Amino acid sequence: MDLTRTEVAARRRGAAARFGLLAAPVAFFAVFFAYPVAAIVARGLKTDGTWHLARIGEVLAQSDVRHVLWFTTWQALVSTALTLLVALPGAYVFARFDFPGKQVLRAVVTVPFVLPTVVVGTAFLALVGRGGLLDELWGVRLDTTVWAILLAHVFFNYAVVVRTVGGLWAQLDPRQEEAARMLGASQLKAWRQVTLPALAPAVAAAALMVFLFTFTSFGVVQILGGPTFSTLEVEIYRQTSEIFDLSTAAVLTLIQFAAVGAILAVHAWTVRRRETALRLVDASVTARRPRGAGQWALLGGVLVTVAVLLVLPLAVLVQRSLDAPGFGYYRALTSEDGGVFLVPPIEAIGNSLSYAVAATLIAVLIGGLAAIALTRRDAGRFVRGFDALLMLPLGVSAVTVGFGFLISLDEPPLDLRSSWILVPLAQALVGVPFVVRTMLPVLRAVDVRLREAASVLGASPWRVWREVDLPLVRRALLIAAGFAFAVSLGEFGATVFIARPDRPTLPVAVARLLGRPGDFNYGQAMALSTILMVVCAVALLVLERLRTDRTGEF
Amino acid sequence: MLLALREATVRFGGRAVLDAVDLEVAQHEIVCVLGPSGSGKSTLLRAVAGLQPLDSGRVMLDGHDQAGLPAHRRGVGLMFQDHQLFPQRDVGGNVAFGLRMHGEPKRRQAERVQELLDLVGLPGARRRAVAALSGGEQQRVALARALAPSPRLLMLDEPLGQLDRSLRERLVVELKELFGRLGTTVLAVTHDQGEAFALADRVVVMRDGRIAQSGTPLEVWQRPADAFVARFLGFENVVEATVGTEAADTPWGKVPVPEDAPQGTRTLLVRPAGVRLVPADVGLRCTVAARTFRGTHVTVHLQPPDAPRLEAACALRDAPETGDEVGVEFDAAEIVVLA
Numbered sequence: 039m040d041l042t043r044t045e046v047a048a049r050r051r052g053a054a055a056r057f058g059l060l061a062a063p064v065a066f067f068a069v070f071f072a073y074p075v076a077a078i079v080a081r082g083l084k085t086d087g088t089w090h091l092a093r094i095g096e097v098l099a100q101s102d103v104r105h106v107l108w109f110t111t112w113q114a115l116v117s118t119a120l121t122l123l124v125a126l127p128g129a130y131v132f133a134r135f136d137f138p139g140k141q142v143l144r145a146v147v148t149v150p151f152v153l154p155t156v157v158v159g160t161a162f163l164a165l166v167g168r169g170g171l172l173d174e175l176w177g178v179r180l181d182t183t184v185w186a187i188l189l190a191h192v193f194f195n196y197a198v199v200v201r202t203v204g205g206l207w208a209q210l211d212p213r214q215e216e217a218a219r220m221l222g223a224s225q226l227k228a229w230r231q232v233t234l235p236a237l238a239p240a241v242a243a244a245a246l247m248v249f250l251f252t253f254t255s256f257g258v259v260q261i262l263g264g265p266t267f268s269t270l271e272v273e274i275y276r277q278t279s280e281i282f283d284l285s286t287a288a289v290l291t292l293i294q295f296a297a298v299g300a301i302l303a304v305h306a307w308t309v310r311r312r313e314t315a316l317r318l319v320d321a322s323v324t325a326r327r328p329r330g331a332g333q334w335a336l337l338g339g340v341l342v343t344v345a346v347l348l349v350l351p352l353a354v355l356v357q358r359s360l361d362a363p364g365f366g367y368y369r370a371l372t373s374e375d376g377g378v379f380l381v382p383p384i385e386a387i388g389n390s391l392s393y394a395v396a397a398t399l400i401a402v403l404i405g406g407l408a409a410i411a412l413t414r415r416d417a418g419r420f421v422r423g424f425d426a427l428l429m430l431p432l433g434v435s436a437v438t439v440g441f442g443f444l445i446s447l448d449e450p451p452l453d454l455r456s457s458w459i460l461v462p463l464a465q466a467l468v469g470v471p472f473v474v475r476t477m478l479p480v481l482r483a484v485d486v487r488l489r490e491a492a493s494v495l496g497a498s499p500w501r502v503w504r505e506v507d508l509p510l511v512r513r514a515l516l517i518a519a520g521f522a523f524a525v526s527l528g529e530f531g532a533t534v535f536i537a538r539p540d541r542p543t544l545p546v547a548v549a550r551l552l553g554r555p556g557d558f559n560y561g562q563a564m565a566l567s568t569i570l571m572v573v574c575a576v577a578l579l580v581l582e583r584l585r586t587d588r589t590g591e592f
Numbered sequence: 593m594l595l596a597l598r599e600a601t602v603r604f605g606g607r608a609v610l611d612a613v614d615l616e617v618a619q620h621e622i623v624c625v626l627g628p629s630g631s632g633k634s635t636l637l638r639a640v641a642g643l644q645p646l647d648s649g650r651v652m653l654d655g656h657d658q659a660g661l662p663a664h665r666r667g668v669g670l671m672f673q674d675h676q677l678f679p680q681r682d683v684g685g686n687v688a689f690g691l692r693m694h695g696e697p698k699r700r701q702a703e704r705v706q707e708l709l710d711l712v713g714l715p716g717a718r719r720r721a722v723a724a725l726s727g728g729e730q731q732r733v734a735l736a737r738a739l740a741p742s743p744r745l746l747m748l749d750e751p752l753g754q755l756d757r758s759l760r761e762r763l764v765v766e767l768k769e770l771f772g773r774l775g776t777t778v779l780a781v782t783h784d785q786g787e788a789f790a791l792a793d794r795v796v797v798m799r800d801g802r803i804a805q806s807g808t809p810l811e812v813w814q815r816p817a818d819a820f821v822a823r824f825l826g827f828e829n830v831v832e833a834t835v836g837t838e839a840a841d842t843p844w845g846k847v848p849v850p851e852d853a854p855q856g857t858r859t860l861l862v863r864p865a866g867v868r869l870v871p872a873d874v875g876l877r878c879t880v881a882a883r884t885f886r887g888t889h890v891t892v893h894l895q896p897p898d899a900p901r902l903e904a905a906c907a908l909r910d911a912p913e914t915g916d917e918v919g920v921e922f923d924a925a926e927i928v929v930l931a
Binding site for chain 1 (some may be wrong): 632637642643662663664665666667668669670672674676678679680689690693694738741
């Protein structure tokens, strides 16, 4: 019976190792996510030690709040539908066609996704806003209409659909469709009966991600929405920082929390559906050159869409930033103006980069540990639940998190208010879901028996990880780090609260410049946005070179 | 005994995949575990390797209980069914892996890698990528990798399972020679009886997590322990019979039995060679239902009236056509009364 005891001990060691791996991520999320969010909700709804839950009903009864809710929902629905409409042909073209310059185009398409919302907002302002390209050419201005917001959302999320749906589409075995054809199905029927059902979960997952991103949209709406259009997130920001109505902000935060939780639950369900057995093949063997006028026209249409919708706004942004003679706007960034900024705006680049490096390190460490814990074969129900929880920061109001940091991390032992680490911590929170999502599929794909083979050859568990897992996930790790870096560079909602006035990040500096009147500030905002775009695009292009598998979600 | 299993039991959700298995392997012995898929043979290897904890019983290596000892400290080798070569390392890196884990110096590693690649017949392959290897080459690299740290026991999981037939037949001879030369102790599992008989000093037949029979290939082939083993070895003429002193009552009528056969209600095996074809008016009258060409002979499937089919082996030029009526007589020398 000694033996049974040792086996039990071995199993206990496994459980202890799992707990050890999860301890850091759990503690991180408890202290830097759950606690600040809970604190701000309590601040809003609790006075003199009693909860005022009736406040929820009162806030919901206000017509302007109901208006915000309604607008948030319908713009997210329309944005999602538009994105699918525009991007699904693109997904097909990327999955099934082979054409020169495909790799470059794939990178171009992905750039918008990692661009900071502030840059996207600015770019569309330059295209459709007052004095924008359309205004100059035809006197058309869209910045006061909902169209600017919708177009910016499509711009942003085009890559989500192309990557999620196209990635799977490229790996679907074309012989499945051929088998259906041999059994007498027409081309269209074969597609409807075989390909579409296989794609449906991926389309659903992509649609939900787009809905989530547009439902919680902040930077874009803040810049393009003007006084007329406001999403929940923008309204939370307004209530918190302009009207100082914390109880309304708290109720709105709870509403957003519930909505995001529901979206993520549905998302997790579709992901599970997608993981059901599909016959996947190497993506490189399924694509071929377009044949016939119809296919060439489709390819042409997709290229034109990409040019007009994705490339043009960025090109206009760059052009506008160069409007002043002799790089005037760029040079102006280096001078102290004493007004809104305590420092020359150009210093924001250094701030952003150093914050982003710190945030990336934190996100990779926390996300990596969580991913390893989630991959373990003995992961139980609790661990799987944690998987879904890790996604929450993607959708919970960044503004709430930022403000929550300010009011909750202000007393010992966690007095971080004046510490520089506060900004990277908040940014890492948003980066962690990306790290987990990128690493999890790769870690899960490592054959258990490969680990066993190493272990039988004499490798200890730690050695197994270093010799087998690490080389296989190194690439994914770098990609994850790149995403975390880009996310942290662009993070706006939380940073705007906690960045110290003398250490603004790039997006914060852009927003401040835009908030001031005059062409000169406007031009500087364009210039700073261009710099931010270039930094993000470079980070992404480095990633693109590293990336070989295209099944990831982002 | 190098390896001894004592009542080793593994349960997956209440079902015993290994059911109180006792097994011993002596030094330099080659033992093949033979059984259909799902009989627990892979689990047996994993339990010895330390990859699958036992629910009860014990695994002893050199007389030491291995309970609680993790896989990397057991000093046994395991060659996986689909090789599981490390994709990110070249051939040399794969073969050297175990040596590195055991802290061999670099120079010694290089020598040993070369030695093993020579041994498995791939002398120039050190720098090649494993993805570029053919199935047979991968199998050789996997073997070299498993042999490199000189494990005291080498275990093979369906070592030749994925290779085509001619390669398999050649490799099995090579393996047998190699293990004989090196004096390797081997525990292999396979579902292919030809492979097992060619490779093994001793064959262990498994069924539903239990050992059905153990013996030399010749013993197992000549005297299958029961109907299951006989059928698994490919014998079809297995029936219940009442055995008397000189003959047995079977659905096929009176069948002669060897003199020392045990009496009573028994299972009777008639080898195909023991089914002699005679003119239709003599012996048991049968219709030829089908014939299968086997290269050296023809297997004829015979349908007697109101009795199970019989399989007979006959020379190509004597084989009757499908639909012919023939008679059947039995040869006592090819009849086995199973225990």
